[in-house]
Amino acid sequence: MFSGFMVNAWTVASIVAVVAGVVGFFTVMRGSAFAAHAIPNGSFAGAAGASLIGASTLLGLGVFSLSGALGIGLLSRRGRHDVATALALVVMLALGALFLSWSEEYAPAVYSLLFGEVLGIASNEVAPTAILGGLCLLAVAILYRPLMLSSVLPESGRARGISAFRMEMSFLLVLGLATTMTVPVVGTLLIFSLMIGAPAAARSFTDRPFVAMLLSVAIALLIVWFAIAASYESNYPVGFFVGTASAASYAVGRLWEAQRARRHKGARPR
Amino acid sequence: MTAQVAAVFAPGLFSSEAVHIAAGVGALVAVVTSVVGVFTVIRGQSFAGEALGDIGATGGSGAYLVAVGPLWGFVVGNVIAAGAMELIGIQRPRGRDLATGIVLGASIGLAALFLYLTTTSQSTTGAAVTILFGSVFAITSSTVPMIALLSAIVLATMLAIYRPLLLSTVSFDMASSRGIHVRIVGALYLFALALATALAAITIGTILSTALLIGPAATAVRLTKRPVLAILTGAAIGIATMWVGIVLAYDSYEWPPEGNGWPVSFFVVTLIFIAYLLSGLFALRKPRRSPGPTERSGAAAPAAES
Amino acid sequence: MEGPASSAVLEVQDLDVRLAGRKILDQVSFTIAPGQFTGLIGSNGAGKTTLFRVILGMQSASAGRVLRGGRARPRNDHLIGYVPQKFLLDPDLPMRARDLVGLGLDGHRLGIARPSRARRALVDEMLEAVDASSFADTRVGRLSGGEQQRILIAHALIARPRLLLLDEPLANLDLRSAHDVVALLARIAREQEIAVLISAHEINPLVGVMDRVVYLAQGRAVSGTTEEVVRADVLSKLYGHHVDVLDVHGRILVIAGAGDQRDLAGHEGSFPEILTT
Numbered sequence: 001m002f003s004g005f006m007v008n009a010w011t012v013a014s015i016v017a018v019v020a021g022v023v024g025f026f027t028v029m030r031g032s033a034f035a036a037h038a039i040p041n042g043s044f045a046g047a048a049g050a051s052l053i054g055a056s057t058l059l060g061l062g063v064f065s066l067s068g069a070l071g072i073g074l075l076s077r078r079g080r081h082d083v084a085t086a087l088a089l090v091v092m093l094a095l096g097a098l099f100l101s102w103s104e105e106y107a108p109a110v111y112s113l114l115f116g117e118v119l120g121i122a123s124n125e126v127a128p129t130a131i132l133g134g135l136c137l138l139a140v141a142i143l144y145r146p147l148m149l150s151s152v153l154p155e156s157g158r159a160r161g162i163s164a165f166r167m168e169m170s171f172l173l174v175l176g177l178a179t180t181m182t183v184p185v186v187g188t189l190l191i192f193s194l195m196i197g198a199p200a201a202a203r204s205f206t207d208r209p210f211v212a213m214l215l216s217v218a219i220a221l222l223i224v225w226f227a228i229a230a231s232y233e234s235n236y237p238v239g240f241f242v243g244t245a246s247a248a249s250y251a252v253g254r255l256w257e258a259q260r261a262r263r264h265k266g267a268r269p270r
Numbered sequence: 271m272t273a274q275v276a277a278v279f280a281p282g283l284f285s286s287e288a289v290h291i292a293a294g295v296g297a298l299v300a301v302v303t304s305v306v307g308v309f310t311v312i313r314g315q316s317f318a319g320e321a322l323g324d325i326g327a328t329g330g331s332g333a334y335l336v337a338v339g340p341l342w343g344f345v346v347g348n349v350i351a352a353g354a355m356e357l358i359g360i361q362r363p364r365g366r367d368l369a370t371g372i373v374l375g376a377s378i379g380l381a382a383l384f385l386y387l388t389t390t391s392q393s394t395t396g397a398a399v400t401i402l403f404g405s406v407f408a409i410t411s412s413t414v415p416m417i418a419l420l421s422a423i424v425l426a427t428m429l430a431i432y433r434p435l436l437l438s439t440v441s442f443d444m445a446s447s448r449g450i451h452v453r454i455v456g457a458l459y460l461f462a463l464a465l466a467t468a469l470a471a472i473t474i475g476t477i478l479s480t481a482l483l484i485g486p487a488a489t490a491v492r493l494t495k496r497p498v499l500a501i502l503t504g505a506a507i508g509i510a511t512m513w514v515g516i517v518l519a520y521d522s523y524e525w526p527p528e529g530n531g532w533p534v535s536f537f538v539v540t541l542i543f544i545a546y547l548l549s550g551l552f553a554l555r556k557p558r559r560s561p562g563p564t565e566r567s568g569a570a571a572p573a574a575e576s
Numbered sequence: 577m578e579g580p581a582s583s584a585v586l587e588v589q590d591l592d593v594r595l596a597g598r599k600i601l602d603q604v605s606f607t608i609a610p611g612q613f614t615g616l617i618g619s620n621g622a623g624k625t626t627l628f629r630v631i632l633g634m635q636s637a638s639a640g641r642v643l644r645g646g647r648a649r650p651r652n653d654h655l656i657g658y659v660p661q662k663f664l665l666d667p668d669l670p671m672r673a674r675d676l677v678g679l680g681l682d683g684h685r686l687g688i689a690r691p692s693r694a695r696r697a698l699v700d701e702m703l704e705a706v707d708a709s710s711f712a713d714t715r716v717g718r719l720s721g722g723e724q725q726r727i728l729i730a731h732a733l734i735a736r737p738r739l740l741l742l743d744e745p746l747a748n749l750d751l752r753s754a755h756d757v758v759a760l761l762a763r764i765a766r767e768q769e770i771a772v773l774i775s776a777h778e779i780n781p782l783v784g785v786m787d788r789v790v791y792l793a794q795g796r797a798v799s800g801t802t803e804e805v806v807r808a809d810v811l812s813k814l815y816g817h818h819v820d821v822l823d824v825h826g827r828i829l830v831i832a833g834a835g836d837q838r839d840l841a842g843h844e845g846s847f848p849e850i851l852t853t
Contacts, residue, residue, distance in 0.1 A: 029669065033371055083488040084550075086316070087543045090481040094539040097403045102527050107396045111389075114402070115382040142686050149683030152671065155660035156731065159632050160684040190382070193375025200368045203670040207715050210688070212670035237386050243379020250372045 009118045009185075009228060011126055015133040016182045017194075017224040021217030022140050023178040024195035025202070026171060030151045035072055035172055036195055038089050039179045040188035042068030045092040047113050047183065048099035058128050062180040064092070069176030073169045115239035116187030118228055125184070132181040139174045147171060148209065185224075190239040194220060197246025204253030219249050280521045292406040292516050292534070295417055299469045300486070300508025302421045305428045306466040307487030308500045309459065313439050318355060318460070319483045321374055322467040325351040326476040328377040330401040331384035337392070340401060341413055344468035344476075345420065352464035356457045403535050404475030406516065417472070420465050427462045431455050436497060474535040482508065485542035489549045511541040585610050585645060585655075585739045585771045586631065592639035593626055599795055600626045603640070606790045606799035608739065608773060613765045615782040616775040618792030619851060624775040625661075627792070628743055632658060645738060657732030657770075661743040665724060667717035673727045674699050674712045680731035702730040705768075706760060722753045726760070733764065739771045740764070746776050754781045761785075779806065780827050793851075806830070819851065 002010070027036050043065040050060025068089075075085050100109045140147075150157035150167040158164060182191050202215035227241035283289055310319050329347020330340040381401070388397045400408060409417070428435075438445035438452045445452050470479035490504035519534035586608040593601040600623045608614050618624050629635035631642055641648055645655050657680075677699050682689055689695070703709045706726040711719060716727060725745060732740055742761070746754040758774075762785045765772045776782060779789070783802060790799040791806070793814050798805050805811075806828060812819045815832070822829045830851045 028368065031666075033368075037371075083311075083316075083484060083546060087481060087485055087488075087539075087546055090478055091539055091543045093477055094403070094481075094533070094536040097399070097533050098536040101530060101533050107399050110402070111385065111398045114398070115385075141688060144688045145679070145683050145685055149679050152665070152669065152676065152679070153660075153663060153728075153731070155663065156658060156680070156728075157683070158634060159656065159658040160654065160735075162684055187382075189378050190375060193372060193379070196368060197372050197375065200372065203668050207670055207672045207713065209671050209675055235386075237382045240379040240383040240386070243375045243377075243382070247372050247376035250369070 005121075005123075006232070008121045008123050008126055010225075012121050012129050013118065013185050013224045013228050014221060015129055016185045017198075017220040018217050019133045019136045019178050020182055020186075020191070020194045020224075021198050021202075021220035022137060022213060023175060024220070025199040025213040025216045026140070026147060026151065027175065027195055028199040028203070029148070030171065032171070032175070033192075033196070035069070035175055036192050038072060038085070039065055039068045039172075039176055040183055040191050041089045042071075042092045043176075043179055043183060044113060044188045045096040045099065047188075048096035048109070051109060052099045052103050056128075057184060058125065058132075058180060061183055062132075062177075065176040065179045065183075066173060068092075069172040070169075073172045076168075111237075112187070113183075114187050114189045115237050116183075116185055116190060116242070118185060118231055118238045121184065129181045129184075132177060136174055136178050136181070139170070139177070143167070143170055143174075185238070186242055187239045190242050193243050193246040194223060197250050198223060201246075201249035201253035204257045223249060278521070279517060280524060283517065283520050286520070287411070288407050289516060289520060291409055291411055291414060293513055295409050295414065296406050296473060296512035296516060297509045298417065298421050299473045299482070300512050301505045302424050303466050303470050303483050304486055304490070304504030304508050305501050306424065306459075306462050307483045307485075308491060308497060308504055309428075309435060309439070310463065311484060311487045311491050312497070313459075315463075316480070316484050318463060319467060320480050321355070321370065322348050322351060322464055323471065323476045323479045323483075324374045325377050326467060326471040326479065327381040327401055328384070330471060330476060331381045331388065331397065334388045334397050334401065335384045335391070339413060341416060341468065341472045344471045345465060348464035348468045349461065352460040356460050400475075401471075402475050402477045403533060404471065404473060404478065406473050406512070406534055406538075407519070409472065413472075417469065420469055424462045424465045424469070427458055431458050431462075435459055474538055478535050478539050481539045481542050485539075485546055486511070489542075489546045492546075492549045493552055507542075507545050511538050511545060515541055583610065583646075584608060584643070585612075586773070587643040587646075588627075588631070588640070589643070590640035591627070591630065591637050591642065593623070593630060593635065594638045595626070601630075601637075601797075602795040604792070604795075604797040605640075606788075606797060608771050608788075610738065610771055611765055611769045612787045613762055613772045613785060614774070614788045614790060615779065615786040616773060616790045616792060617777070617779045617782075618775070619777050622777075622792045623795055624777075624792060625743060628658075628741060628775065631741065632656065654735040655738050657735060657737035657740045659725070659728045659732050659740070659742040659745060661745070661747065663724070663728065665717040665719075667715070669715065669717045671716050672713050673708060673716050673719065673723075674703060676716050676727055677702055677730045677734055680734040698734060702734045705733065705764065706730045722749060722757070725757065729760075729764075733768075733770070737770065739773060742772070742774045744775050744777070746774075746778065746781055751781075758782060758785050779830075783828060815851070 043061045046060035046062070046064025047057050048060070050057050071088070072085060096113070097110065100106050103109060146157065146162045147167055147170070149160070150162050150164055154164045157167070178195075179191060182194070186194055198220035199212070199216040201219050202212045205215055206212050223242060223245040226245055227238045230236070230241045231238045310316060325347055326344045329343035331343070332347065333340050333343025385398045385401065434445060434450040434455045437448070438450060438455055442452060467479055467483060470482040474482055486504040486507035487500070489507055490500040493503055494500050515534055515537035518537045519532060522532040523530075525532065584607045588604055588606050591601050591604040592599070604627065616624055616627065626635060630637050631644075678689065678695065681695065681698065700709070700712075703712045706729050708723065708726050708730060711723060716724060719727065729740075729742070740761075745757055749757065758781050761772050761774065764770060774782065782789075786802060788799060789802050789805050790797050791811065791814060793811070794816060796814055798810055798814050806821055808819060808821045811821060811830060817832065820831045822831060832851055
């Protein structure tokens with residue numbers, strides 16, 4: 001399990017987990033469920049198109065993810081995620097299906113783009129993934145404080161000169177970047193559950209923001225490692241294990257909280 | 271003249287049985303989804319429609335696995351899910367929270383597993399494509415009676431609850447005070463939604479089903495504020511996009527790449543999107559109502575967009 | 577309204593604000609000196625929030641100007657601390673009260689905060705100043721409304737502003753809590769020489785504490801001490817119709833008088849309408 005091409009898989013998957021944990025932390029904090037769902041949808045077409053013309057999947061994903069992020073950010077400036085955006089994203093999915101239907105392996109390609117593919121990670125994808133991942137982490141590190149302030153108390157942020165719009169756009173671009181590099185491993189349909197499940201579980205175990213972010217990374221790593229190992233052994237798809245493990249982590253977190261509340265009953269009314 | 275006609279309507283279009291079935295089923299489902307879709311848009315519950323789409327993938331792929339038609343899977347899975355949503359109280363706008371998203375993620379993961387098992391155990395590829403992206407051409411004549419029955423059930427339900435549903439959408443309190451069992455009406459609506467999304471799923475696939483459910487309805491609501499007119503307009507748009515999509519898909523067998531044909535669902539979805547964008551031109555001409563506070567998900571006045 | 581202009585913390589001069597064709601603020605003028613506790617009184621919709629937005633630089637004026645610390649253009653030097661009226665804190669948000677206060681210190685700076693003893697001491701000091709030390713390590717989203725408000729005050733204070741702006745902090749509080757918050761703010765103003773400007777639609781919780789009042793009605797304002805401003809003649813002129821000011825067991829009631837009032841059905845009547853309590 002740990003030799004040969006699997007080394008690539010472990011490396012890339014670990015980078016993916018770290019980025020998903022960090023970016024997901026802010027996604028959950030900002031309640032950006034729509035964007036986290038929508039951007040991967042859009043990038044599906046990009047990946048499909050890239051595979052059709054023989055270009056790098058990462059390139060196709062990148063172009064469509066970032067454009068999608070920009071589009072969502074600019075359109076939602078009006079204050080609503082309207083029907084046009086939702087329909088546009090469905091069109092992207094249909095477009096992806098169209099592109100794939102023109103290629104030789106329609107069904108398997110659809111499947112691996114949607115649900116993830118571990119074994120297909122080539123060695124020449126490790127470096128770009130690492131670079132993109134590094135960029136994401138760097139961006140989050142730089143934006144950490146103002147992004148957090150703007151997410152939690154947007155009015156106070158604005159009073160200190162932090163434009164909520166600029167923060168939203170920056171965050172969406174980071175989310176687009178993160179989507180680009182995480183989708184090949186986990187698939188467009190399931191990247192959402194990794195990005196949301198790990199941080200949502202992490203919040204059950206700590207009250208501190210930075211610790212919560214670190215825990216989010218740790219949980220994401222556990223989920224991804226488990227998924228890869230299980231997929232390798234059983235041949236079942238990685239996405240299945242990611243989806244169920246994310247849900248399980250969240251459930252464990254909730255149970256932990258409930259049990260802690262029962263122990264501290266009477267100390268502080270909620 | 272005949273040359274141009276033949277260019278638009280490729281030879282064999284009107285005599286193909288698959289096309290007949292597709293056109294008939296497509297039109298019927300368009301009507302059903304318009305009725306339910308208009309209410310979904312007005313109630314601001316598009317999220318519920320999307321969620322049922324995702325869950326449909328699990329149900330459909332599970333059905334494939336036990337060698338039952340996917341429609342059964344869609345119906346059973348959706349109805350159970352709708353029941354769960356009703357019990358947990360997801361009808362309220364706050365339903366779009368973490369827990370729901372995570373549960374949906376798990377169900378999609380399960381769909382991945384079912385599809386994989388189907389591929390290996392039955393060595394049929396293409397289950398994923400059929401479930402997720404669907405094809406109205408793939409509907410066999412044996413499924414048609416079932417589709418007709420389900421459509422009739424949805425229409426009958428919506429007819430029965432039409433007025434109380436409309437009233438309780440506009441004002442929850444007003445409806446309750448008039449003795450309407452708002453909860454029951456809401457539950458029946460969710461049931462109809464479950465069936466409607468199942469029908470949409472078998473027609474253009476689960477991932478794309480929201481386009482059929484929301485698209486024509488949202489377009490219609492943009493053009494007219496009266497519910498009955500909106501339903502009729504939505505149905506007309508849905509039928510039109512279906513039929514044009516079918517024609518284009520049939521014609522596309524002649525287009526590159528040779529012989530494959532383009533997915534009909536792609537045409538339908540794109541046409542729905544274009545229709546929505548075009549309606550923006552008409553909507554602009556109407557006097558704009560004064561901008562009120564922006565609301566994201568409130569189930570407010572009939573004029574609200576989702 | 578006296579003294580060299582540059583020593584005033586805030587000067588609003590002949591401010592006009594138009595929104596969607598309506599005149600929201602009309603020639604509003606007042607001054608706030610260092611350490612002064614000022615109440616901005618007006619009923620809902622009178623323009624208080626608009627005025628705040630202009631002061632904070634989030635809204636532009638049609639005419640007139642605002643001088644902050646003597647300067648027309650706001651610099652990001654944290655002259656003004658702001659406590660908004662509405663804020664929503666997710667109960668599951670992994671952030672303790674002390675973390676939120678810490679964000680007030682350097683949340684506008686890029687990068688990640690480096691924990692230092694000095695920083696922690698400063699946060700502790702602020703929490704102490706607002707009587708929040710007992711719940712410093714609790715999740716902000718799980719605190720009560722009043723407790724959250726105190727944390728937000730500490731969050732605004734920690735940057736050492738010269739003016740603290742609070743948008744309707746008393747609106748959803750019961751009488752006792754309102755009294756406590758006002759006392760706290762008065763103490764802060766006194767001890768730390770920070771000017772405080774609170775908007776409210778009820779005048780009574782502030783009467784004994786305010787140094788000055790800015791009374792806003794129909795978009796126009798009158799400022800001065802309570803004795804100077806809250807009088808029948810002054811307010812009648814402000815409202816543009818007859819207004820009575822009653823003292824009922826020490827409570828001030830501002831009531832629109834008879835004669836030129838119409839009720840909903842259009843009947844002229846002499847019914848009292850309470851404008852401010």
